[in-house]
Amino acid sequence: MRHAIRALGWAANIFWIILLFFTVTAVYSAFQLKPEFGDPNTSTLDSTMTVSLPFSLANGGFYDVSNLNLTTLVKDSHGFPISDSSTLVRLVTHGSNVSVIHNMSISISRMAAENLSYMLFNDSSFVVDIALDLNYANAVPFRISTNSTMPWGAPLSNLTLGAISVAPFNATHFRTIVPISFENHSYFTLDGTVQLELVDNMNNLLGSGKALLSPSVPPQSSYGYSSQVFVSDPTNIRAVRLYFDTSVFSYGPVVIPVV
Amino acid sequence: MLPRIAKATVKGLLYLIFLFVLPTFLISQLSQFAPELFASYGRLLNVFVVVVIFFVVASELTSGTIFQHAFNIGKAIILIIFFVVALTGGIVSLNLNLEGMQINIWADLRIYMVTLILIDLLGLAKSVLQAVNFLSEKAEKQLPTPQPTE
Numbered sequence: 001m002r003h004a005i006r007a008l009g010w011a012a013n014i015f016w017i018i019l020l021f022f023t024v025t026a027v028y029s030a031f032q033l034k035p036e037f038g039d040p041n042t043s044t045l046d047s048t049m050t051v052s053l054p055f056s057l058a059n060g061g062f063y064d065v066s067n068l069n070l071t072t073l074v075k076d077s078h079g080f081p082i083s084d085s086s087t088l089v090r091l092v093t094h095g096s097n098v099s100v101i102h103n104m105s106i107s108i109s110r111m112a113a114e115n116l117s118y119m120l121f122n123d124s125s126f127v128v129d130i131a132l133d134l135n136y137a138n139a140v141p142f143r144i145s146t147n148s149t150m151p152w153g154a155p156l157s158n159l160t161l162g163a164i165s166v167a168p169f170n171a172t173h174f175r176t177i178v179p180i181s182f183e184n185h186s187y188f189t190l191d192g193t194v195q196l197e198l199v200d201n202m203n204n205l206l207g208s209g210k211a212l213l214s215p216s217v218p219p220q221s222s223y224g225y226s227s228q229v230f231v232s233d234p235t236n237i238r239a240v241r242l243y244f245d246t247s248v249f250s251y252g253p254v255v256i257p258v259v
Numbered sequence: 260m261l262p263r264i265a266k267a268t269v270k271g272l273l274y275l276i277f278l279f280v281l282p283t284f285l286i287s288q289l290s291q292f293a294p295e296l297f298a299s300y301g302r303l304l305n306v307f308v309v310v311v312i313f314f315v316v317a318s319e320l321t322s323g324t325i326f327q328h329a330f331n332i333g334k335a336i337i338l339i340i341f342f343v344v345a346l347t348g349g350i351v352s353l354n355l356n357l358e359g360m361q362i363n364i365w366a367d368l369r370i371y372m373v374t375l376i377l378i379d380l381l382g383l384a385k386s387v388l389q390a391v392n393f394l395s396e397k398a399e400k401q402l403p404t405p406q407p408t409e
Contacts, residue, residue, distance in 0.1 A: 001388060001391070001395075005385055008385035008388065011381055015378045015381065016378055019375065019378060139371070140367065140371065141366070141367040142364070142365070142366050143363075143364070143365040144362060144364050146361060146363065148360070
C-alpha cells in the first residue's frame with residue numbers, strides 16, 4: 001500500500017504542477033491577445049447600406065485561438081432587430097495576426113416596409129450588440145460582449161410642405177404650386193422621383209404631379225422643389241399625399257394635411 | 260510536541276509565501292488592467308489561502324495520529340467544494356466597466372474545473388489510503404506476536 005500511496009502522491013503533485021503551469025501561461029497569453037477595431041466605412045449599393053468594420057486580432061500568446069466569431073446585432077432605439085451579421089475566423093495560431101472586415105448590412109427598403117419607417121423621417125441611433133466568441137487553447141470557450149450606438153441620419157428629415165399658391169390656369173382648372181422640402185441627413189445619395197397627390201376631405205384625388213430629385217440629393221444636403229399640380233377646385237384641398245420612389249427605397253403615402 | 264509546532268509554523272509560513280504573498284503581488288500587477296475582475300478574485304484567494312494553511316498546520320500538529328489523515332481528507336473535500344463555488348459551477352460571467360463601456364465576459368471553465376476536481380480527488384484518494392494504512396499498521400501492532408511452539 002505504501003507504493004500506491006507514493007504513486008498517488010507523485011501523480012497528484014505532477015498534475016498540480018502541470019495545471020499550475022497551464023494556468024499561469026494561459027492567463028499570461030490571454031493578456032497578449034490584442035483585439036483592435038478600425039474606423040467603420042459606410043457604403044450603399046442598391047437599397048442596402050453596408051457598414052464595414054475592420055477588425056484585427058494579434059495573438060502574441062502561447063496558445064491558438066480557434067472558431068473566432070464576431071457577431072453584431074443592429075437594433076433600433078426601441079430594441080427592434082434590424083440586421084444581424086457574423087464573421088468567422090477558423091484559427092488564429094499563436095504568434096500570428098489576423099485582419100478581417102466585418103460587414104453589417106442594413107436593408108433600407110426593408111426599413112421602409114416594416115415598423116421602422118419612422119427612421120426615414122427622424123434622426124435616431126442604432127444600438128449595436130457586439131459579441132466576440134472564441135475557443136481559447138482548444139479548451140476554454142470565451143465570449144466577450146458589449147453594446148454600442150451608431151448614429152442614424154434620416155434621409156427625409158424635416159419633410160415640410162410649404163404654403164400652396166393657387167393661380168387660375170384656364171376656364172376649368174387652377175394651377176397650384178406645391179413646395180416641398182427636406183434634408184438628407186443619411187449616408188447615402190437620394191435620387192428618383194416624388195409623386196404628389198392633392199386630395200379632399202373624402203380622400204378623393206383632386207390632382208397629381210411629380211417632382212424630380214434631380215440630379216440627386218447628396219448626403220448632408222437640403223432639397224427643395226415646387227411642383228405644379230392642376231386642379232379644378234383648389235378650395236377643397238385638404239391634404240397632400242407624397243410617394244417617394246428612389247433608388248434606395250420606395251415609400252408612401254406620406255399624408256400631410258393642408259392647413 | 261515542540262518540534263511538531265515548529266514544523267507546523269515553518270510549513271504554514273512557506274505556504275503563506277507561495278500561496279498568498281506571490282499571487283497577491285501578481286494580482287496587484289494584473290489588476291491595473293481590470294481592477295474589478297481581479298478584486299473579486301483577490302477575496303477568493305484569501306479564502307483559499309486561509310483554508311489551505313489551516314488544514315496544513317492542523318495536519319502537521321496532529322502528525323502521527325489518525326487526525327492528520329482526517330484533516331487531509333477534510334482539506335481535499337473542502338477544496339473540491341471551494342473550487343465548484345469559486346468557479347460558479349464552471350460558468351464564469353463578469354461585468355466590467357472599461358473606459359465607460361459595459362463589457363460582459365463569459366467563460367466556460369468546466370473542463371478546467373473538472374481537471375481541478377480530479378487532481379484533488381487523487382489527493383483525497385491518497386489521504387484515504389494513508390488513513391487506512393495507518394489504521395492497519397496500528398491494528399497490526401496491537402496483535403499479539405505469535406510465539407514459536409516447541
